[in-house]
Amino acid sequence: MRRMLRSLALLSATTILLLVSCAMEGVPEAREGDLAAADDPTLRPRQRMVTDQIVARGVTHPALIEALHKVPRHRFVPPSQSSHAYEDRPLPIGLDQTISQPYIVAYMTQALDPGPRDKVLEIGTGSGYQAAVLAEIVREVYSIEIVPELARQAGRTLAELGYENVHVREGDGYRGWPEEAPFDGIIVTAAPRTIPKPLIDQLAMNGRLVIPVGDWYQELVVITRTPEGLVERRTIPVRFVPMTGEVTRDPSMP
Ligand code: SAH
Numbered sequence: 001m002r003r004m005l006r007s008l009a010l011l012s013a014t015t016i017l018l019l020v021s022c023a024m025e026g027v028p029e030a031r032e033g034d035l036a037a038a039d040d041p042t043l044r045p046r047q048r049m050v051t052d053q054i055v056a057r058g059v060t061h062p063a064l065i066e067a068l069h070k071v072p073r074h075r076f077v078p079p080s081q082s083s084h085a086y087e088d089r090p091l092p093i094g095l096d097q098t099i100s101q102p103y104i105v106a107y108m109t110q111a112l113d114p115g116p117r118d119k120v121l122e123i124g125t126g127s128g129y130q131a132a133v134l135a136e137i138v139r140e141v142y143s144i145e146i147v148p149e150l151a152r153q154a155g156r157t158l159a160e161l162g163y164e165n166v167h168v169r170e171g172d173g174y175r176g177w178p179e180e181a182p183f184d185g186i187i188v189t190a191a192p193r194t195i196p197k198p199l200i201d202q203l204a205m206n207g208r209l210v211i212p213v214g215d216w217y218q219e220l221v222v223i224t225r226t227p228e229g230l231v232e233r234r235t236i237p238v239r240f241v242p243m244t245g246e247v248t249r250d251p252s253m254p
Contacts, residue, residue, distance in 0.1 A: 042074055045086035053088045054106045061110045067136035068106060073156055076127040095147050097125040097241060098188060100146035104238065111210045111222050111235060112185045114138045123173030124189035128154030131166045141166045142180050146245055172245035176202040183207055192219045192243040194250055212240045
């Protein structure tokens with residue numbers, strides 16, 4: 001009996017030792033994390049943005065979540081706004097334009113369903129943030145911005161951050177980028193009242209077009225080119241700046 005008790009005591013001592021050593025192993029890792037956070041004060045706000053605003057609301061695409069952790073959103077807003085870069089809202093980027101709320105960027109990107117071999121077109125480069133998120137996930141990103149100063153600034157920011165697979169062009173995105181078509185995905189981040197036909201024509205087979213459509217009431221529409229034809233899906237209500245240029249003179253407009 002006494003021997004049994006002694007071996008039991010020995011066993012529990014071993015267990016305690018094992019538990020302690022496991023806990024100890026965890027310590028250096030936690031310290032490394034703290035050091036990284038101390039080096040980069042934007043790491044924690046970015047992690048919180050992804051967890052609380054995006055994953056908590058149901059976004060699951062793994063490569064997208066990884067991209068959102070990586071892209072330094074504060075570099076895409078004017079210096080006066082950088083302390084707000086990780087907040088749950090859109091922000092002004094100058095010239096009457098905005099960078100979308102992080103959740104909307106994530107929702108639209110997930111709806112686009114991007115893959116590593118995809119070639120994607122974006123209409124409305126704005127700050128370049130959405131283009132950078134896509135560049136982390138897909139092969140090539142082509143992006144068109146109608147306001148020259150924004151196109152230049154976004155091009156500069158993307159080059160500084162080393163995004164070599166993003167090609168920014170200044171111009172009206174209404175006619176897409178025919179020289180580079182077809183695209184596996186097309187994402188429009190300004191709202192027209194009707195969907196520009198040239199964009200639908202530039203969708204590859206199984207390609208997806210994600211576009212906010214409407215005037216004061218806008219809905220995010222997803223169009224997929226399938227072997228049986230185009231399939232349209234209406235998703236959430238959204239609020240984007242209006243798409244300007246040729247689309248406002250579109251004869252098919254109501
Ligand atoms: N995707 C951007 C947010 C864009 S805001 C980001 O991540 O920051 C919408 C942008 O669409 C604005 O910069 C606006 O100038 C641009 N835009 C509006 N109409 C356009 C058109 N016809 N062609 C290209 N860009 C357009």
